[in-house]
Amino acid sequence: METRSPFSPSAQPASQLARAPQWRVVFLNDPVSRMTYVVLVLRKVFGFDETTATGHMREAHERGRAVLWLGTRERAEAYVFSLRQWHLMAIVEPNEKG
Amino acid sequence: MKRVEIRLDLTNVAPLLDVLKSASDVLANRLALPLNIPELDADSKELWNHDLLVSQNQDIDGLIKLFNREFFREETIAFDEANAESMIRACSALKLYLFNEYLADLDEEDFESDNVIFDVLSERQQKPYLAFMFLDTLQKVIMRHLNDFILEN
Numbered sequence: 001m002e003t004r005s006p007f008s009p010s011a012q013p014a015s016q017l018a019r020a021p022q023w024r025v026v027f028l029n030d031p032v033s034r035m036t037y038v039v040l041v042l043r044k045v046f047g048f049d050e051t052t053a054t055g056h057m058r059e060a061h062e063r064g065r066a067v068l069w070l071g072t073r074e075r076a077e078a079y080v081f082s083l084r085q086w087h088l089m090a091i092v093e094p095n096e097k098g
Numbered sequence: 099m100k101r102v103e104i105r106l107d108l109t110n111v112a113p114l115l116d117v118l119k120s121a122s123d124v125l126a127n128r129l130a131l132p133l134n135i136p137e138l139d140a141d142s143k144e145l146w147n148h149d150l151l152v153s154q155n156q157d158i159d160g161l162i163k164l165f166n167r168e169f170f171r172e173e174t175i176a177f178d179e180a181n182a183e184s185m186i187r188a189c190s191a192l193k194l195y196l197f198n199e200y201l202a203d204l205d206e207e208d209f210e211s212d213n214v215i216f217d218v219l220s221e222r223q224q225k226p227y228l229a230f231m232f233l234d235t236l237q238k239v240i241m242r243h244l245n246d247f248i249l250e251n
Contacts, residue, residue: 031206032197033190034234036241040186044249077138081146084131085153087190091135 023076025069028089029060041086045079070095101178102243108173115165117229121195122158129154130191154191161188182244183251189237193230200226
């Protein structure tokens with residue numbers, strides 16, 4: 001089955017989103033997902049290059065969480081939905097949260 | 099179309115298929131990864147839960163169907179561009195279930211670095227652990243050979 005999302009997210013450069021970042025997509029580390037799988041999924045869902053995806057994976061592995069994306073709530077939810085289709089633990093939260 | 103065939107030893111794999119089938123039966127009605135997102139409202143949670151469950155079960159059904167009569171005759175399963183994505187997602191869903199249900203009390207560091215000593219596992223954990231490692235290996239093989247197709251799809 002094709003990965004699908006009712007929201008159809010697409011990657012967007014961080015510079016364009018920096019003006020009004022209201023919501024963030026947070027990836028939470030889990031003991032089950034292999035590093036290579038996480039990198040593959042982050043590249044697939046966000047269009048990250050390998051270095052960026054690996055950096056996010058390492059951050060989550062070392063700190064327990066990594067912020068993957070900032071922007072509108074609708075698109076943040078769309079990304080989280082996609083990540084959850086791949087069984088990665090991701091949440092959406094307001095950017096002002098500590 | 100690139101195709102990867104994996105020959106499996108039936109005597110080793112057959113006992114694990116019961117574990118996988120039982121896991122798939124449980125996951126028919128629940129997500130492998132619980133939908134614990136505080137910011138989602140109740141309507142969205144219901145919609146997501148439904149859609150994610152449909153997606154999860156289509157993936158898992160596809161994986162379970164690989165172990166059909168032909169598999170028991172040929173001892174081979176095959177992956178290609180058409181099913182690679184779905185199969186690695188199915189492996190993840192089943193791995194999550196097996197971990198949470200049977201293996202969560204293992205040392206996380208040992209588990210992540212594959213340093214679990216089989217003999218110290220309880221009887222209840224042994225087959226699920228082998229099933230987990232089997233799925234993990236399948237997932238690795240698919241990613242090793244079909245990574246580019248998954249990214250480009």
